[in-house]
Amino acid sequence: MRNRLNQILDVILPPLIAITGALLIGAVMLMLLGANPIQGYLALLEGAFGSTNALADTVVKATPLLLVGLGICIAFRANVINIGGEGQMILGALSATALGMALPTAPGWMMIPAALIVGFIAGGVWGGIAGYLKARFNVNEILTTIMMNAIAVQLMNMLLRGPMIDTLQKGAARIPQTPRLPEIFYLPRLAPTRLHLGALIAVILAFLVYFFLWRTTTGYRIRAVGLNTYASRYAGISVEWNIVLALLLSGAFSGLAGAVQVYGVNHFMITDGTAAGFTGSAGFNGIVAALFGQLHPIGTIPASFFFGALLVGANKLQRVTQVPAALLTALNGLVVVFVVSSEIWRRQRARRRAIQQVEVKEASS
Amino acid sequence: MISDLFSATVIIGILASGIRLATPYLYAAIGETFGQRSGVLNLGVDGIMLMGAFSGFYLVFLTGNLWLGLLAAIIVGGLLGLATAFINVTLQADQGISGIGIFLFGLGMSDLLFQKLINNVETVSGFPPVHIPILSDLPVVGEIFFQQNIMVYGAYLMVPIAYFILNKTTLGLKIQAVGENPEAADSLGVSVSAVRYFTVTLGGVLSGVAGASLSIALLNVFQQNLTNGLGFIAVALVYFGGWRPTWVLFGSLLFSLVNALQVWVQVIGIPIPSDIAVMLPYVMTILVLIISAGRVRAPKALTKAYERSG
Numbered sequence A: 001m002r003n004r005l006n007q008i009l010d011v012i013l014p015p016l017i018a019i020t021g022a023l024l025i026g027a028v029m030l031m032l033l034g035a036n037p038i039q040g041y042l043a044l045l046e047g048a049f050g051s052t053n054a055l056a057d058t059v060v061k062a063t064p065l066l067l068v069g070l071g072i073c074i075a076f077r078a079n080v081i082n083i084g085g086e087g088q089m090i091l092g093a094l095s096a097t098a099l100g101m102a103l104p105t106a107p108g109w110m111m112i113p114a115a116l117i118v119g120f121i122a123g124g125v126w127g128g129i130a131g132y133l134k135a136r137f138n139v140n141e142i143l144t145t146i147m148m149n150a151i152a153v154q155l156m157n158m159l160l161r162g163p164m165i166d167t168l169q170k171g172a173a174r175i176p177q178t179p180r181l182p183e184i185f186y187l188p189r190l191a192p193t194r195l196h197l198g199a200l201i202a203v204i205l206a207f208l209v210y211f212f213l214w215r216t217t218t219g220y221r222i223r224a225v226g227l228n229t230y231a232s233r234y235a236g237i238s239v240e241w242n243i244v245l246a247l248l249l250s251g252a253f254s255g256l257a258g259a260v261q262v263y264g265v266n267h268f269m270i271t272d273g274t275a276a277g278f279t280g281s282a283g284f285n286g287i288v289a290a291l292f293g294q295l296h297p298i299g300t301i302p303a304s305f306f307f308g309a310l311l312v313g314a315n316k317l318q319r320v321t322q323v324p325a326a327l328l329t330a331l332n333g334l335v336v337v338f339v340v341s342s343e344i345w346r347r348q349r350a351r352r353r354a355i356q357q358v359e360v361k362e363a364s365s
Numbered sequence B: 001m002i003s004d005l006f007s008a009t010v011i012i013g014i015l016a017s018g019i020r021l022a023t024p025y026l027y028a029a030i031g032e033t034f035g036q037r038s039g040v041l042n043l044g045v046d047g048i049m050l051m052g053a054f055s056g057f058y059l060v061f062l063t064g065n066l067w068l069g070l071l072a073a074i075i076v077g078g079l080l081g082l083a084t085a086f087i088n089v090t091l092q093a094d095q096g097i098s099g100i101g102i103f104l105f106g107l108g109m110s111d112l113l114f115q116k117l118i119n120n121v122e123t124v125s126g127f128p129p130v131h132i133p134i135l136s137d138l139p140v141v142g143e144i145f146f147q148q149n150i151m152v153y154g155a156y157l158m159v160p161i162a163y164f165i166l167n168k169t170t171l172g173l174k175i176q177a178v179g180e181n182p183e184a185a186d187s188l189g190v191s192v193s194a195v196r197y198f199t200v201t202l203g204g205v206l207s208g209v210a211g212a213s214l215s216i217a218l219l220n221v222f223q224q225n226l227t228n229g230l231g232f233i234a235v236a237l238v239y240f241g242g243w244r245p246t247w248v249l250f251g252s253l254l255f256s257l258v259n260a261l262q263v264w265v266q267v268i269g270i271p272i273p274s275d276i277a278v279m280l281p282y283v284m285t286i287l288v289l290i291i292s293a294g295r296v297r298a299p300k301a302l303t304k305a306y307e308r309s310g
Helices: A002-032 A037-049 A052-077 A085-102 A108-137 A141-161 A197-215 A217-227 A229-234 A239-266 A282-292 A297-321 A326-341 A343-364 B008-037 B045-063 B066-090 B095-117 B141-145 B150-168 B170-180 B182-187 B192-218 B230-240 B245-268 B274-293
Strands: none
Touching (some): A002 A037, A002 A282, A002 A297, A002 A326, A002 A343, A037 A052, A037 A297, A052 A085, A052 A197, A052 A217, A052 A239, A085 A141, A085 A239, A085 A282, A108 A239, A108 B274, A141 B230, A141 B274, A197 A217, A197 A239, A197 A297, A217 A239, A239 A282, A282 A297, A282 A326, A282 B095, A297 A326, A326 B095, B008 B141, B008 B170, B008 B192, B008 B245, B045 B095, B045 B192, B066 B095, B150 B170, B150 B192, B150 B245, B170 B182, B170 B192, B182 B192, B192 B230, B230 B245, B230 B274, B245 B274
């Protein structure tokens, strides 16, 4: 019973402490900027949950975080770090959009699944390259995923200025954007709000990823490689293949997030020259959500919802307190720092318990 | 048109701005080299750069004093470096992930402060070019190398200084020992934490300076996400350069020269997709990482937190 309680505390406490700490620091910052923190946070809550539309926007904002986060769960469980979510989202979005533009007369029931699958595959290829380079040449995946992000941005700029540009624009200076997709390709709305099918898909996938990681042999191998490379190798598991697979799947979920963003929300692509201009930094914030969800696919569902709420509520906070919404980006950063820093505390608790158990055994014998 | 691209003035212009644009890469990557040589990967460089860029810019905007701006960037960068050291050394956090947190913090915080304190497209007059006597009068070479501003000279000075400290001083030996084999260094009485606190804080200071070099010496503006991922490239350049300052210099020049060339191509109006040119250094970096992967060895304890056993 005590053990069970300890386990639950180990899982629940670090994120709770992290978010409490971050919000407290946020409150101090609000005060320093001359705003009332209680009023600010109430505005944030109202902005995120205050109406059906607000709630729908929160879920819409949470959807890419969850999809990226699921990929992060897979990669981090294999002990590979994927910070290429931004680039993988872009690749997924570009491919899915290109498909929609190439076949504008296809029926919607065919195009929507096809586009999502194409996005999934494109993101997977983009992540898989980093995986292959790590497995084959031992090139650090943090660096390759960073480089692949930069390459993806340039690819997007090039395609949106060139082959994918909306040629029907009037005026001499054309904006680098694609034409709007045919309306039959839009992901179906789930209610008379902006809420779309992508959110439901993401939640279903979260359960599938859980099943994959904990109930299939392949998932078990991926986790084994992450826990102990040497033992896995000794047990005959191909460490290289599982690294490639983990980054491939991780990229695929980000790619899907990009495709869902286009088909569910934007319905076309436009670039301001940066990655964040398209992704809204979901490639990074998905990492925050996954960490907050303890790298567990099911835990990542409420975590994404929570961070989606923070992002949506931040706008209301800005309107009420005149404190820029960028505050929330800074607080997200603190959450990451606090979550990874609290690991030491968990390790120490585990060690202390182990010592206690040994002592108890020695005393009883 | 094409012949314009190859005229002498244009080429001199490209080279001069290529030399200038290497500045932020150099400060940040040399700083990161110190940290990584001692075994700490700081992935938050970009966030620290943004904070340095903003604080430097803000002080210059308020007071007009460039040195005060630089000092602000040094202090802010140093404090964030110290915080990074605390997180990675004392709290032994996962370095790859904690860096993302520091990056997001710097990204959000610099944007927040900018919107709250300035919230306008403002420019400042940055460090003016300093003509080095005699040398700056040399034909071609003078214009390319010796008519730059003081922060550019400072960046290039970092390379021999870093080389000297890392290879010719006791401190450098300690840094390398701690990065290669912290247990052995510890048993010889070298404080692993002290060395790592020093290198990571120094890295923070140099990242702050790197940011300021953008906002008060090269571009003389501040805006949201001014660095646009430059700090991440700086981290990659350390790997690219095999943890050696001289090779980090070559990597920085590769990126800055291609960027300068791309700007000129656009200015002159040659219809080459500039995106491909911008893409090249990234592709080349990946290739270099592949080629050097088997040959150049990373510091053995890189990304590994050190905890005394027993």
